[in-house]
Amino acid sequence: DTEVTQTPKHLVMGMTNKKSLKCEQHMGHRAMYWYKQKAKKPPELMFVYSYEKLSINESVPSRFSPECPNSSLLNLHLHALQPEDSALYLCASSQGAGVYTGELFFGEGSRLTVL
Amino acid sequence: GDSVTQMEGPVTLSEEAFLTINCTYTATGYPSLFWYVQYPGEGLQLLLKATKADDKGSNKGFEATYRKETTSFHLEKGSVQVSDSAVYFCALSESGGSNYKLTFGKGTLLTVNP
Numbered sequence: 001d002t003e004v005t006q007t008p009k010h011l012v013m014g015m016t017n018k019k020s021l022k023c024e025q026h027m028g029h030r031a032m033y034w035y036k037q038k039a040k041k042p043p044e045l046m047f048v049y050s051y052e053k054l055s056i057n058e059s060v061p062s063r064f065s066p067e068c069p070n071s072s073l074l075n076l077h078l079h080a081l082q083p084e085d086s087a088l089y090l091c092a093s094s095q096g097a098g099v100y101t102g103e104l105f106f107g108e109g110s111r112l113t114v115l
Numbered sequence: 116g117d118s119v120t121q122m123e124g125p126v127t128l129s130e131e132a133f134l135t136i137n138c139t140y141t142a143t144g145y146p147s148l149f150w151y152v153q154y155p156g157e158g159l160q161l162l163l164k165a166t167k168a169d170d171k172g173s174n175k176g177f178e179a180t181y182r183k184e185t186t187s188f189h190l191e192k193g194s195v196q197v198s199d200s201a202v203y204f205c206a207l208s209e210s211g212g213s214n215y216k217l218t219f220g221k222g223t224l225l226t227v228n229p
Contacts, residue, residue, distance in 0.1 A: 004158075031215060042204055042219035043159065056215055090158050094215075102147050102208030102217055106158035 003027050004107035006091050012113045015081060021110045023074040023091030031055075032074040033104065034066060035090040043090055049074060081114045088112075117142045121205045121220035128195055128227050136190040136223045138179075138205035146207040148172075148181055148188040149217070153202045162190075162203070195227045 004025045013019050023032065031050045035043035048056035049068040057066075063085075065077040074091055088111050092104040121138040128134060140146065147166045151159040163172030168183035177192045188205060205220040 006158075033215070040222070040224075042222050045216060048215045050215065092158075102149055102206070103161055103164065104159070104217065106160065108156075108158045 004091055004093055004105050006089075006107035006110050008110055009108065010111050010113075012115065013078065013081065014115050015083075017081075018077070018079045020078065021076040021089055021091075021112075023076075023107055024072055025093040025105070026072055027093065027105065028071075029093035029095050029105070030071060031094045032068060033092040033094075034064075034074070034076050035092060035106075037088040037090055037109070047076075078112070081112075083114050086112055086114045117146065117207060117209065117218045119205050119207055119218055119220035121203075121223055123221060123223060125224040125226060128225070130197055130227055130229050131194045132227075134190070134192040134195045134199075134225070136203055136205075136225070138188045138190065138220060140186050140188065140205075140207050142186075142207055142209065144209050146209055148179070149206040149208070150177070150179055150188070150190050151204045151206055151219075153204065153222075155201070159204065195225070197227045197229050200225055200227045 007022045034046040037043045046060045047066045052068045063080045067075040088109040090109045091107045094104050118141045149164045150162040152162045153159045163174040165172040165181035171180045179188050179190045202222045202224050204222045206217045208217050
């Protein structure tokens, strides 16, 4: 069983909708990540939070808005998305502590379809 | 910049066959190397890692050795099972840094038939 929990597992939304993806971990990790994965491709980094502060934004369009309410939770708010944003959105965490080891724990993902 | 090149598959094997998935890398520093696996319908899981030259990572019968002289980290398993069917990603990160970035290869789809 994964220790990073993502909800919902599947989401269908229209281009005018506002929705949110949620991620939770209870491993005491201090870095959390959002990745986007298209079919048959590797994951692409979107955002990194370190100690609840946004550390990296990989030039992601503003229609994606991340939020880290506390060290265990990570949200991704979605608004006015495009059909090409349809993908698997993966949340991950790592111990952080200022030194990155590359060892990430991934959730099972939220599969998003934009109509 | 950093990059990872892995054999693109798909790779189809019969159960109990020997598996090799090639991975080579380009990096400016001294990276840590990883193999991640993604089973159908799931997220990625760390399969094994190596943090310095000549280290061998191993897990679940899979092995990979960090070869600095050939900049390679090939994944091997002596006898694959149907349950090993998945996509395998080779990846690297610059060790000790704070850039929080993993560089992934394109992934190799492995299908094991009974």
